[in-house]
Amino acid sequence: MPINYYEILNCHPSDTIEEIKKSYQALVLKHHPDKQNTTGDRNVLQLFYQIDEAWKMLRDPEQRKKYDAEMQQHRFNDEPIVYAKIYRKDFEFDADSQSNLYPCRCGGYFVLPDDCIESSDCDNGVADSSIDENCGENDEVYIECDECSFVVQLLRNQNTNR
Numbered sequence: 423m424p425i426n427y428y429e430i431l432n433c434h435p436s437d438t439i440e441e442i443k444k445s446y447q448a449l450v451l452k453h454h455p456d457k458q459n460t461t462g463d464r465n466v467l468q469l470f471y472q473i474d475e476a477w478k479m480l481r482d483p484e485q486r487k488k489y490d491a492e493m494q495q496h497r498f499n500d501e502p503i504v505y506a507k508i509y510r511k512d513f514e515f516d517a518d519s520q521s522n523l524y525p526c527r528c529g530g531y532f533v534l535p536d537d538c539i540e541s542s543d544c545d546n547g548v549a550d551s552s553i554d555e556n557c558g559e560n561d562e563v564y565i566e567c568d569e570c571s572f573v574v575q576l577l578r579n580q581n582t583n584r
Protein backbone atom coordinates (compact mmCIF):
# COMPACT_ATOMS: atom_id res chain seq x y z
CA MET A 423 0.00 0.00 0.00
CA PRO A 424 1.41 3.38 -0.96
CA ILE A 425 1.42 6.18 1.58
CA ASN A 426 -2.04 7.66 1.88
CA TYR A 427 -1.34 11.31 1.12
CA TYR A 428 -4.98 12.20 1.53
CA GLU A 429 -4.97 10.86 5.03
CA ILE A 430 -1.82 12.80 5.87
CA LEU A 431 -3.42 15.97 4.57
CA ASN A 432 -6.63 15.28 6.40
CA CYS A 433 -8.73 15.31 3.26
CA HIS A 434 -10.47 13.03 0.79
CA PRO A 435 -9.71 11.94 -2.77
CA SER A 436 -12.87 13.75 -3.85
CA ASP A 437 -11.70 17.10 -2.44
CA THR A 438 -10.82 19.92 -4.80
CA ILE A 439 -7.29 21.23 -4.98
CA GLU A 440 -8.39 24.33 -3.09
CA GLU A 441 -9.72 22.25 -0.23
CA ILE A 442 -6.57 20.20 -0.10
CA LYS A 443 -4.45 23.35 -0.19
CA LYS A 444 -6.36 24.85 2.70
CA SER A 445 -5.92 21.70 4.71
CA TYR A 446 -2.23 21.57 3.83
CA GLN A 447 -1.66 25.17 4.88
CA ALA A 448 -3.41 24.63 8.19
CA LEU A 449 -1.34 21.53 8.86
CA VAL A 450 1.92 23.22 7.93
CA LEU A 451 1.17 26.05 10.33
CA LYS A 452 0.34 23.58 13.05
CA HIS A 453 3.24 21.23 12.54
CA HIS A 454 5.99 23.51 11.34
CA PRO A 455 9.19 22.57 13.21
CA ASP A 456 9.83 26.24 14.03
CA LYS A 457 6.56 26.37 15.94
CA GLN A 458 7.23 23.30 18.00
CA ASN A 459 8.67 23.61 21.47
CA THR A 460 10.56 20.39 21.12
CA THR A 461 13.35 21.28 18.74
CA GLY A 462 14.71 18.45 16.72
CA ASP A 463 11.98 15.98 17.65
CA ARG A 464 12.25 13.38 14.95
CA ASN A 465 8.53 12.59 14.85
CA VAL A 466 7.63 16.23 14.44
CA LEU A 467 10.07 16.63 11.59
CA GLN A 468 8.96 13.43 9.96
CA LEU A 469 5.33 14.45 10.05
CA PHE A 470 6.19 17.84 8.63
CA TYR A 471 8.09 16.27 5.76
CA GLN A 472 5.25 13.87 5.08
CA ILE A 473 2.78 16.73 4.91
CA ASP A 474 5.10 18.55 2.56
CA GLU A 475 5.63 15.47 0.42
CA ALA A 476 1.90 14.77 0.25
CA TRP A 477 1.15 18.29 -0.90
CA LYS A 478 3.89 18.25 -3.53
CA MET A 479 2.37 15.10 -4.93
CA LEU A 480 -1.27 16.14 -4.90
CA ARG A 481 -0.94 19.75 -6.06
CA ASP A 482 0.14 18.60 -9.50
CA PRO A 483 -2.99 17.44 -11.37
CA GLU A 484 -1.02 14.99 -13.51
CA GLN A 485 0.78 13.45 -10.57
CA ARG A 486 -2.40 13.36 -8.57
CA LYS A 487 -4.17 11.50 -11.34
CA LYS A 488 -1.41 8.94 -11.48
CA TYR A 489 -1.39 8.62 -7.72
CA ASP A 490 -5.17 8.18 -7.58
CA ALA A 491 -4.95 5.42 -10.16
CA GLU A 492 -2.23 3.72 -8.17
CA MET A 493 -4.25 3.93 -4.97
CA GLN A 494 -7.27 2.53 -6.74
CA GLN A 495 -5.20 -0.35 -8.00
CA HIS A 496 -3.96 -1.19 -4.55
CA ARG A 497 -7.40 -0.98 -3.07
CA PHE A 498 -8.57 -3.72 -5.37
CA ASN A 499 -5.46 -5.81 -5.02
CA ASP A 500 -5.70 -5.88 -1.27
CA GLU A 501 -8.03 -8.39 0.30
CA PRO A 502 -10.98 -6.33 1.41
CA ILE A 503 -12.27 -6.77 4.94
CA VAL A 504 -15.43 -8.69 4.23
CA TYR A 505 -18.01 -7.81 6.83
CA ALA A 506 -20.69 -10.14 5.54
CA LYS A 507 -21.63 -12.21 2.55
CA ILE A 508 -25.13 -11.31 1.54
CA TYR A 509 -27.68 -11.68 -1.20
CA ARG A 510 -29.57 -9.00 -3.06
CA LYS A 511 -32.69 -9.93 -1.14
CA ASP A 512 -30.92 -9.03 2.12
CA PHE A 513 -31.00 -5.39 1.12
CA GLU A 514 -33.96 -3.37 2.22
CA PHE A 515 -35.38 -0.66 0.06
CA ASP A 516 -35.13 2.72 1.72
CA ALA A 517 -37.76 5.14 0.52
CA ASP A 518 -35.92 8.22 1.76
CA SER A 519 -32.81 7.67 -0.28
CA GLN A 520 -34.55 5.60 -2.99
CA SER A 521 -31.89 2.95 -2.68
CA ASN A 522 -31.40 -0.54 -1.37
CA LEU A 523 -29.54 -0.59 1.90
CA TYR A 524 -27.91 -3.08 4.18
CA PRO A 525 -26.94 -1.78 7.62
CA CYS A 526 -23.31 -1.82 8.74
CA ARG A 527 -22.45 -2.15 12.39
CA CYS A 528 -20.83 1.28 12.35
CA GLY A 529 -24.23 2.84 11.72
CA GLY A 530 -23.52 3.40 8.05
CA TYR A 531 -24.99 1.51 5.13
CA PHE A 532 -23.97 -0.60 2.23
CA VAL A 533 -25.77 0.67 -0.83
CA LEU A 534 -26.72 -1.79 -3.53
CA PRO A 535 -25.49 -0.37 -6.86
CA ASP A 536 -28.30 0.40 -9.28
CA ASP A 537 -26.90 -1.88 -11.93
CA CYS A 538 -27.21 -4.83 -9.58
CA ILE A 539 -30.88 -4.39 -8.79
CA GLU A 540 -32.46 -5.57 -12.03
CA SER A 541 -31.33 -9.15 -12.03
CA SER A 542 -33.06 -9.96 -8.74
CA ASP A 543 -36.32 -9.63 -10.63
CA CYS A 544 -35.40 -11.77 -13.57
CA ASP A 545 -36.53 -15.11 -12.26
CA ASN A 546 -39.54 -15.02 -14.56
CA GLY A 547 -37.59 -16.66 -17.35
CA VAL A 548 -38.05 -13.73 -19.69
CA ALA A 549 -34.95 -11.88 -18.77
CA ASP A 550 -31.87 -13.33 -20.33
CA SER A 551 -28.41 -13.60 -18.99
CA SER A 552 -27.26 -10.32 -20.49
CA ILE A 553 -28.54 -8.46 -17.47
CA ASP A 554 -26.55 -10.65 -15.20
CA GLU A 555 -23.41 -9.98 -17.16
CA ASN A 556 -23.92 -6.30 -16.59
CA CYS A 557 -24.19 -6.99 -12.94
CA GLY A 558 -20.88 -8.74 -12.86
CA GLU A 559 -22.53 -12.06 -12.21
CA ASN A 560 -19.29 -13.80 -13.03
CA ASP A 561 -17.24 -11.62 -10.75
CA GLU A 562 -17.24 -11.18 -7.08
CA VAL A 563 -19.05 -7.96 -6.29
CA TYR A 564 -17.92 -6.03 -3.28
CA ILE A 565 -19.81 -3.10 -1.83
CA GLU A 566 -18.19 -0.62 0.51
CA CYS A 567 -19.85 0.86 3.56
CA ASP A 568 -20.56 4.54 3.08
CA GLU A 569 -19.14 5.31 6.54
CA CYS A 570 -16.28 2.96 7.24
CA SER A 571 -13.96 0.65 5.36
CA PHE A 572 -16.01 -2.51 5.76
CA VAL A 573 -17.03 -4.34 2.64
CA VAL A 574 -19.83 -6.80 1.98
CA GLN A 575 -19.60 -9.42 -0.67
CA LEU A 576 -22.65 -9.67 -2.85
CA LEU A 577 -23.41 -13.30 -3.63
CA ARG A 578 -25.34 -14.66 -6.55
CA ASN A 579 -28.93 -15.42 -5.93
CA GLN A 580 -28.98 -19.04 -4.79
CA ASN A 581 -32.57 -19.61 -5.75
CA THR A 582 -32.05 -18.73 -9.36
CA ASN A 583 -31.87 -21.89 -11.40
CA ARG A 584 -31.12 -21.25 -14.99
Ligand SMILES: [Zn+2]
Nearest residue numbers: 526528567570
Ligand atom coordinates in the same frame (compact mmCIF):
# COMPACT_ATOMS: atom_id res chain seq x y z
ZN1 LIG B 1 -19.58 0.79 8.23
